[in-house]
Amino acid sequence: QVHLQQSGPGLVKPSQTLSLTCVISGDSVSSISATWTWIRQSPSRGLEWLGRTYYKSKWYNDYALSLKGRITIIPDASKNQFSLQLMSVTPQDTAVYYCARETDAFDFWGQGAMVTVSS
Amino acid sequence: DVQMTQSPSTLSASVGDRVTITCRASQSISGWLAWYQQKPGKAPNLLIYKASTLEGGVPSRFSGSGSGTEFTLTISSLQPDDFATYYCQQYSNYRTFGQGTKVEIK
Numbered sequence: 497q498v499h500l501q502q503s504g505p506g507l508v509k510p511s512q513t514l515s516l517t518c519v520i521s522g523d524s525v526s527s528i529s530a531t532w533t534w535i536r537q538s539p540s541r542g543l544e545w546l547g548r549t550y551y552k553s554k555w556y557n558d559y560a561l562s563l564k565g566r567i568t569i570i571p572d573a574s575k576n577q578f579s580l581q582l583m584s585v586t587p588q589d590t591a592v593y594y595c596a597r598e599t600d601a602f603d604f605w606g607q608g609a610m611v612t613v614s615s
Numbered sequence: 616d617v618q619m620t621q622s623p624s625t626l627s628a629s630v631g632d633r634v635t636i637t638c639r640a641s642q643s644i645s646g647w648l649a650w651y652q653q654k655p656g657k658a659p660n661l662l663i664y665k666a667s668t669l670e671g672g673v674p675s676r677f678s679g680s681g682s683g684t685e686f687t688l689t690i691s692s693l694q695p696d697d698f699a700t701y702y703c704q705q706y707s708n709y710r711t712f713g714q715g716t717k718v719e720i721k
Contacts, residue, residue: 542712542713542714543702543712545709545711545712560709561709594658596658600649600664601664601670601704603664603670605658605659607658608657
């Protein structure tokens with residue numbers, strides 16, 4: 497059974513970088529049949545796909561156009577995890593952040609992490 | 616971006632009712648559509664993918680249909696555990712979710 501365990505701070509100051517990590521068990525971040533994704537949810541924006549990382553002979557990343565330039569997703573095969581970095585945050589980035597595995601769809605999710613952007 | 620529009624936003628129903636939720640895409644997504652159920656404080660749970668394929672372990676009272684731009688999720692006989700919010704999600708072009716349909720007790 498796949499399990500995704502999220503960690504990271506729950507409070508980030510405006511203009512700083514939001515960083516979250518998702519540790520994978522029961523699968524591999526290097527799997528060629530899965531992609532590893534970050535999604536967030538807020539009352540104002542609903543569920544919003546942020547981006548993904550995946551391995552097919554080399555590492556690839558795709559990011560939501562609305563976040564390009566601010567977002568980086570970093571795989572770490574040695575620790576079997578992937579991380580989200582979102583730079584220059586504002587209060588509009590306040591949300592519950594989820595990591596998820598995508599095969600046919602998002603079939604396994606992390607437990608979610610509430611991140612508040614506030615001074 | 617492909618926009619996903621669900622209707623209704625809220626649905627009041629009773630145990631045993633047949634319930635149908637509609638999801639429309641702003642452009643054709645073929646059959647690249649998934650449905651999720653979410654309960655308060657929990658992550659979404661995958662119900663259906665490729666528009667009509669039931670995820671393992673999901674009760675057979677859930678079914679999905681459609682292709683192109685119009686899709687439906689049907690619950691054939693609503694059970695107490697089914698009161699939740701349901702989301703559609705396309706994966707034809709990047710990934711986008713509908714705004715959700717809350718199924719509440721009538």
